[in-house]
Amino acid sequence: MNLPLPDPSSAPATAQCSAKGCRADAVWVLAWNNPKLHTPERRKTWLACEEHREHLSQFLGVRGFLKDVVKLADWEAPEGA
Ligand SMILES: [Zn+2]
Numbered sequence: 135m136n137l138p139l140p141d142p143s144s145a146p147a148t149a150q151c152s153a154k155g156c157r158a159d160a161v162w163v164l165a166w167n168n169p170k171l172h173t174p175e176r177r178k179t180w181l182a183c184e185e186h187r188e189h190l191s192q193f194l195g196v197r198g199f200l201k202d203v204v205k206l207a208d209w210e211a212p213e214g215a
Pocket of ligand 1: 152156
């Protein structure tokens with residue numbers, strides 16, 4: 135199994151896809167939560183390009199971790215702007 139798990143130590147400081155080896159610009163934010171590791175309110179985020187959005191969201195989805203998929207532009211947009 136060669137799963138595209140991003141390095142958890144790399145914070146999404148750059149808007150780059152979280153898929154392993156992918157350096158494409160991220161377009162999507164996948165917000166997820168692992169109930170075994172995180173409190174229910176906690177949100178971890180992965181970034182995904184168009185190509186990897188489905189792949190990464192499926193990866194999280196089958197585990198029941200996926201909470202939200204939001205356009206990066208919308209995710210970063212300040213409220214009321
Ligand atoms: Zn990608």
